[in-house]
Amino acid sequence: MNKRRFKIALAGNPNSGKTTIFNHLTGTRQKVGNWPGVTVEKKVGDIEKFGSLLKIIDLPGTYSLTPFSIEEIVARDFILEENPDVVIDIIDASNLERSLYLANQLRELDCKVIFALNMADLARSRGYKIDKERLSELLGVPVVFTVGNKGQGIEDLLKVAIEHAESGQDIPETRKVRYSKDIEHAISDLRLVIEEKSGPEFPYNRRWTAVKLLEDDSIIKKRLEQILGHDSRELLERAQQLRSRLAELFKEEPEIVLTDERYGFIAGIVKEVVTTSTRRRIDVSRNVDLVLTNRFLGFPIFIFFIWAMFQVTFTLGAYPMAWFEAGIAWFSSGLGAVLPAGVLRDFLLNGVIAGVGSVIVFLPNILLLFFCIALFEDTGYMARAAFLMDRIMHLIGLHGKSFIPMLMGFGCNVPAIMAARTLESRKDRILTVLITPFMSCSARLPVYIVLAGTFFAANAGTVIFMLYVTGIFVAILTGRLFRSFLLSGEDAHFVMELPPYRIPMVKSLVIHMWDRAKMFLKKMGGVILVGSVVIWVLSAYPKNIDYSVDYDARIDQARQYYTEKIASATPGKAEELSEMRAQEIKELVRSRQVEHAEKSYLGRIGRVVSPVFEPVGIDWRGSVALLTGFVAKEVVVSTMGVLYAVEGDTESDALRRALRNSGMTPAAALAMMVFVLLYIPCLAAVTAIARETGSMKWPLLSVGYTTAVAWLAAFAVYQGGQFF
Amino acid sequence: MNKQAGMRLSDMKEGQSGRILSVGGDLRLRRRILEMGLTRGAEFYIEKYAPLRDPLELTIRGMHISLRVSEASAIKVEPLEPANE
Numbered sequence: 001m002n003k004r005r006f007k008i009a010l011a012g013n014p015n016s017g018k019t020t021i022f023n024h025l026t027g028t029r030q031k032v033g034n035w036p037g038v039t040v041e042k043k044v045g046d047i048e049k050f051g052s053l054l055k056i057i058d059l060p061g062t063y064s065l066t067p068f069s070i071e072e073i074v075a076r077d078f079i080l081e082e083n084p085d086v087v088i089d090i091i092d093a094s095n096l097e098r099s100l101y102l103a104n105q106l107r108e109l110d111c112k113v114i115f116a117l118n119m120a121d122l123a124r125s126r127g128y129k130i131d132k133e134r135l136s137e138l139l140g141v142p143v144v145f146t147v148g149n150k151g152q153g154i155e156d157l158l159k160v161a162i163e164h165a166e167s168g169q170d171i172p173e174t175r176k177v178r179y180s181k182d183i184e185h186a187i188s189d190l191r192l193v194i195e196e197k198s199g200p201e202f203p204y205n206r207r208w209t210a211v212k213l214l215e216d217d218s219i220i221k222k223r224l225e226q227i228l229g230h231d232s233r234e235l236l237e238r239a240q241q242l243r244s245r246l247a248e249l250f251k252e253e254p255e256i257v258l259t260d261e262r263y264g265f266i267a268g269i270v271k272e273v274v275t276t277s278t279r280r281r282i283d284v285s286r287n288v289d290l291v292l293t294n295r296f297l298g299f300p301i302f303i304f305f306i307w308a309m310f311q312v313t314f315t316l317g318a319y320p321m322a323w324f325e326a327g328i329a330w331f332s333s334g335l336g337a338v339l340p341a342g343v344l345r346d347f348l349l350n351g352v353i354a355g356v357g358s359v360i361v362f363l364p365n366i367l368l369l370f371f372c373i374a375l376f377e378d379t380g381y382m383a384r385a386a387f388l389m390d391r392i393m394h395l396i397g398l399h400g401k402s403f404i405p406m407l408m409g410f411g412c413n414v415p416a417i418m419a420a421r422t423l424e425s426r427k428d429r430i431l432t433v434l435i436t437p438f439m440s441c442s443a444r445l446p447v448y449i450v451l452a453g454t455f456f457a458a459n460a461g462t463v464i465f466m467l468y469v470t471g472i473f474v475a476i477l478t479g480r481l482f483r484s485f486l487l488s489g490e491d492a493h494f495v496m497e498l499p500p501y502r503i504p505m506v507k508s509l510v511i512h513m514w515d516r517a518k519m520f521l522k523k524m525g526g527v528i529l530v531g532s533v534v535i536w537v538l539s540a541y542p543k544n545i546d547y548s549v550d551y552d553a554r555i556d557q558a559r560q561y562y563t564e565k566i567a568s569a570t571p572g573k574a575e576e577l578s579e580m581r582a583q584e585i586k587e588l589v590r591s592r593q594v595e596h597a598e599k600s601y602l603g604r605i606g607r608v609v610s611p612v613f614e615p616v617g618i619d620w621r622g623s624v625a626l627l628t629g630f631v632a633k634e635v636v637v638s639t640m641g642v643l644y645a646v647e648g649d650t651e652s653d654a655l656r657r658a659l660r661n662s663g664m665t666p667a668a669a670l671a672m673m674v675f676v677l678l679y680i681p682c683l684a685a686v687t688a689i690a691r692e693t694g695s696m697k698w699p700l701l702s703v704g705y706t707t708a709v710a711w712l713a714a715f716a717v718y719q720g721g722q723f724f
Numbered sequence: 725m726n727k728q729a730g731m732r733l734s735d736m737k738e739g740q741s742g743r744i745l746s747v748g749g750d751l752r753l754r755r756r757i758l759e760m761g762l763t764r765g766a767e768f769y770i771e772k773y774a775p776l777r778d779p780l781e782l783t784i785r786g787m788h789i790s791l792r793v794s795e796a797s798a799i800k801v802e803p804l805e806p807a808n809e
Contacts, residue, residue: 064759068752097785098761253751259758263766286771289788298775387790391776394792493753493795494779495760498788
């Protein structure tokens with residue numbers, strides 16, 4: 001049977017309960033992706049209802065359709081270009097006046113609109129009553145009451161939406177927003193020109209196009225140039241003339257006048273349909289805010305919340321992380337036992353499993369962090385955090401909301417970079433993503449512990465603390481630098497709603513978390529897998545290395561020598577000898593490992609690049625360690641362990657002794673730490689940057705810039721250290 | 725109307741009410757502010773300033789809106805007498 005198909009878009013203000021309704025409609029059948037070319041989340045769900053196949057699209061939450069932010073452009077373009085069968089505008093019933101702004105822009109667009117008056121129960125309890133029939137009549141739009149978080153009215157809403165989509169009925173002209181006389185004149189004037197120039201296939205509503213031209217809408221102007229070609233010239237010129245005439249008349253830009261008049265129209269509607277009882281409403285939200293953004297308590301509480309988030313993400317997250325690690329180790333050794341020794345086993349164990357494993361272990365952190373962030377967002381606290389921090393963040397040219405991602409960077413840069421999504425302005429998002437890697441993540445700490453512990457034993461704590469401070473300092477400098485040269489232009493404004501506090505819904509928190517997890521595993525897994533395999537190949541090959549010593553022969557020799565001696569020794573002596581045998585074999589195996597590392601492709605690359613690192617006091621072994629640190633920064637320590645010839649336990653005194661004996665000076669150690677602090681974010685972070693900025697330009701810039709900064713800083717430290 | 729007419733929004737104190745006279749600033753910001761409901765004639769109440777005295781929070785059209793002090797300084801307002809409780 002052929003089922004009818006409908007495309008239904010959900011529009012609405014942020015915090016109108018749109019996402020809740022979307023979750024109710026689609027449940028788990030939703031797909032989360034990005035809108036083409038931008039990092040705005042696109043959620044789509046396919047459902048079957050009343051014998052029809054419905055594609056529900058969740059448009060980004062916006063206050064208006066004026067194409068200023070990406071969200072607004074995305075939402076408007078979708079309606080303009082994809083022609084949904086019906087647009088459901090979710091309206092926060094307790095805030096009708098403000099919601100009607102977007103609602104009226106939708107009506108002007110000439111798409112089929114229905115209103116969902118959401119949370120009407122809450123509005124009523126606050127003494128705010130809306131005459132639904134009157135509203136529907138005045139605006140020529142079907143209206144349905146819903147209570148999103150209880151799922152009430154949702155069925156009804158869909159039914160009305162389908163009926164409306166089928167009816168083919170448009171909003172009567174007479175019900176549209178009427179502007180003042182002079183504006184209406186200008187609109188009809190322009191409309192005539194549009195009608196004259198455009199053919200029957202002209203995709204947009206003509207009245208709306210005229211209004212947009214009067215508002216000097218650059219996107220629509222460009223579209224008209226494409227659609228009408230040469231004919232658009234006259235039209236645009238006419239629009240310009242009318243604009244200047246109106247500007248002169250009103251002593252004000254026409255777009256400002258239009259906005260003003262829309263609000264005037266809305267005020268009239270609100271007066272007709274809303275009755276407010278005189279009962280004084282109790283604003284719980286406001287009382288909560290009296291505490292949470294209090295002049296004295298605001299910051300302590302904020303710091304406590306952040307601390308709690310840190311604890312949950314990284315301390316609590318450490319447990320499942322350990323289980324994952326154990327699980328991977330178990331799987332790896334199990335597989336190792338089953339598979340025959342050879343290239344395939346090496347590839348799977350050291351390349352694939354080690355690589356993928358290094359990513360999967362972050363999953364618990366990611367889930368917990370995003371749970372906390374979703375909690376902050378869904379309760380409405382995120383806006384307050386931005387409110388508190390904006391003054392400070394604005395010094396770096398950033399928005400208050402940038403604080404959370406940057407702070408999370410101290411735990412792990414990957415989720416921190418992903419957390420930058422909460423920022424509305426693209427420039428802010430990119431800037432935050434670019435400076436977050438300077439926040440010293442926890443994977444860098446083992447490197448500091450080893451080096452600072454070895455060379456600055458007494459002051460290790462101070463040295464490590466200073467490294468963190470250096471990172472913050474470089475982040476601030478970078479922020480200011482990029483803000484003035486690369487991402488210049490006005491700072492994002494701070495005109496922002498502080499939405500009422502709400503009790504979050506478990507379902508939406510879980511969906512949020514699950515989305516992140518999927519995205520993390522799918523998109524990051526691939527790149528990181530390839531990256532780790534490449535590093536593995538470079539470090540494992542070539543296989544047949546020309547060893548300076550025939551290690552295998554030496555090992556056999558040693559074994560034979562001791563075995564013979566043991567055979568003829570007393571039992572007590574035999575035990576001692578067998579220990580010596582094990583020791584000697586281990587030494588030999590390790591020497592072979594070092595030589596292998598040195599002669600592998602990676603070692604050769606290390607040798608090649610080592611001249612670059614010479615001025616900063618890092619030898620070829622350090623260079624190789626730094627190169628492998630690209631996979632994950634803690635790998636630096638294990639590589640040093642291999643290269644400086646110590647046993648697996650890298651935090652043991654052996655590595656420290658070996659480092660001291662290697663000729664490394666305290667200045668060189670400090671330079672190395674500074675380098676590790678500042679240089680290339682790890683592979684996972686670079687992937688996250690690519691993903692969040694939506695282009696290869698920014699991750700490449702990040703890699704280049706951070707490495708350059710790291711080298712310069714390390715150079716300054718090392719050369720400066722020569723004077724002491 | 726009175727000598728305080730032509731005050732800037734950023735001059736208002738916590739707990740004061742006022743009415744918007746005009747919105748200045750660059751066109752983009754101005755339009756954004758208007759779209760958030762801060763239009764001429766709209767009445768507002770200064771809820772509070774952030775602990776670091778910037779940004780500020782006001783209630784207008786039943787909504788809580790925050791603005792930076794620099795943004796608020798481009799908005800001309802007239803203070804209203806506090807309503808009788």
